[in-house]
Amino acid sequence: xxxxxxxxxxxxxxxxxxxxxxxxxxxTFNNHWMSWVRQxxxxxxxxxxNIKQDRSEKYYVDSVKGRxxxxxxxxxxxLYLQMNSLRAEDTAVYYCARERKEGGGFDPWGxxxxxxxSS
Amino acid sequence: xxxxxxxxxxxxxxGQRVTISxxxxxxxxxxxxxxxxxxxxxxxxxxxxxRNNQRPSGVPxxxxxxxxxxxASLAVSGLRSEDEADYYCxxxxxxxxxxxxxxxxxxxxx
Numbered sequence: 001x002x003x004x005x006x007x008x009x010x011x012x013x014x015x016x017x018x019x020x021x022x023x024x025x026x027x028t029f030n031n032h033w034m035s036w037v038r039q040x041x042x043x044x045x046x047x048x049x050n051i052k053q054d055r056s057e058k059y060y061v062d063s064v065k066g067r068x069x070x071x072x073x074x075x076x077x078x079l080y081l082q083m084n085s086l087r088a089e090d091t092a093v094y095y096c097a098r099e100r101k102e103g104g105g106f107d108p109w110g111x112x113x114x115x116x117x118s119s
Numbered sequence: 120x121x122x123x124x125x126x127x128x129x130x131x132x133x134g135q136r137v138t139i140s141x142x143x144x145x146x147x148x149x150x151x152x153x154x155x156x157x158x159x160x161x162x163x164x165x166x167x168x169x170r171n172n173q174r175p176s177g178v179p180x181x182x183x184x185x186x187x188x189x190x191a192s193l194a195v196s197g198l199r200s201e202d203e204a205d206y207y208c209x210x211x212x213x214x215x216x217x218x219x220x221x222x223x224x225x226x227x228x229x
Contacts, residue, residue: 107165109164
């Protein structure tokens with residue numbers, strides 16, 4: 001079964017840091033682009049960042065550039081999101097998602113991990 | 120303010136056909152594929168339509184997608200109570216070098 005499991009969320013103060021992880025299983029991880037997508041409480045979805053299979057390309061939404069870093073470890077079938085200089089507006093459920101090789105699209109998604117930035 | 124524009128809400132009665140629009144620009148919808156996602160309450164989103172009008176296996180043919188120019192739409196026919204959910208359109212944006220989402224449409228079955 002194709003599965004993505006996020007971890008690492010929690011409560012952090014403004015200006016603090018947090019590292020999210022996403023463990024992948026059931027598919028060949030290094031064959032796929034991977035993305036992080038977030039959803040603030042009661043709001044819509046927002047794509048955050050993605051990374052190519054060999055880590056040679058990474059893209060970010062403007063609001064997190066210079067603060068967030070996406071990375072992956074293909075040997076561990078894992079995706080990461082290092083979040084620094086966190087702001088209240090970064091409060092959200094963070095989902096990791098596989099970008100399908102054939103046809104595109106995010107599928108599947110993990111269950112999400114909640115990040116709360118508050119003092 | 121989302122890059123792709125969707126109506127915040129849509130509704131219909133059981134059995135009806137409902138369409139949800141998604142408006143963008145030449146840098147996103149006009150030049151790239153559109154994808155649609157369904158998010159049931161309290162769950163992660165699910166891929167509903169890929170490459171404008173293709174359904175992944177397991178998605179009922181009551182769901183269909185189309186694209187014309189810089190706009191796209193999702194149609195749900197034979198509306199059922201379990202279709203109550205939030206629906207999002209997505210496309211790659213060449214100017215932003217990133218994926219852009221619509222603001223989402225909440226579909227209510229009356």
